[in-house]
Amino acid sequence: MEKTVDIKDQAGTEELAARLAAVAQVGDVILMHGTLGMGKSAFCRAYIRALAQNPHEEVPSPTFTLVQIYDLVPVPVWHFDLYRLSDPEEVHELDIEDAFSEAVSLIEWPDRLDYLTPEAHLDIYIEPGSNADARQIRLVASGESWQQRIAGLNGNVA
Incomplete structure (x- = not known):
């Protein structure tokens, strides 16, 4: 499932991030x-806020x-920036597997994950x-849960 949203400004980005945060689940x-x-x-800052x-x-x-951890309720968030990594093996040092199972993982520069990318995920292209x-x-x-939640996003944002 794919959906494209036209955003007019920073407020629109923040609104879309808030809509996605509203449906956050452990393991996202x-x-x-x-x-x-x-x-x-x-986008990540707006999502976390x-x-x-x-x-x-x-x-x-x-x-x-490389990673900031937010112990939030109802779900913790791990925010990764993998820009400075050159090998997917370096990602293991960040305990990313723990994030995948215990939190929401927001990952900038995900191409560095390579084969570690979980099957169920949401790609956001800006x-x-x-x-x-x-x-x-x-x-x-990618994955049934994400497909259902994205299909449920309706309307445009500012």
């Missing part, structure tokens, strides 16, 4: 695709730490939109 794996500056980290129900939640980028602030976000669901 969300793979964030897009070039530098497309808004992968902004929505799940925390705190628009001021501090959400630092895991660029240098591409330029019609103006500098706009984005086109394509959601590609």
Whole structure:
């Protein structure tokens, strides 16, 4: 299942992230695709803040730490940035298997996972939109649970 959403601005990205956070489940794996500056980290921050129900939640980028862990209720979130990794074997050092089974995993630069990518996951592709602030976000669901939840997303976002 695939769905494309046209986003007008940052608020639209935040709204879409909040909609996805509202249906979060332990074991969710969300793979964030897009070039530098497309808004992968902004989407992840908005997702975490929505799940925390705190628009001021501090959400630092895991660029240098590689992973940030948020012990949230009802589901914890592990935010990974794999940009600096060169081999999928390095991912094991981040205890990613624990995240896959115990939390929501938000993963930037998921191409570094290679064969470790779980079968059930949601790919989010962020591409330029019609103006500098706009984005086109394509959601590609793999696995029955993700397909049902993506099919349930209705309407456009700002």
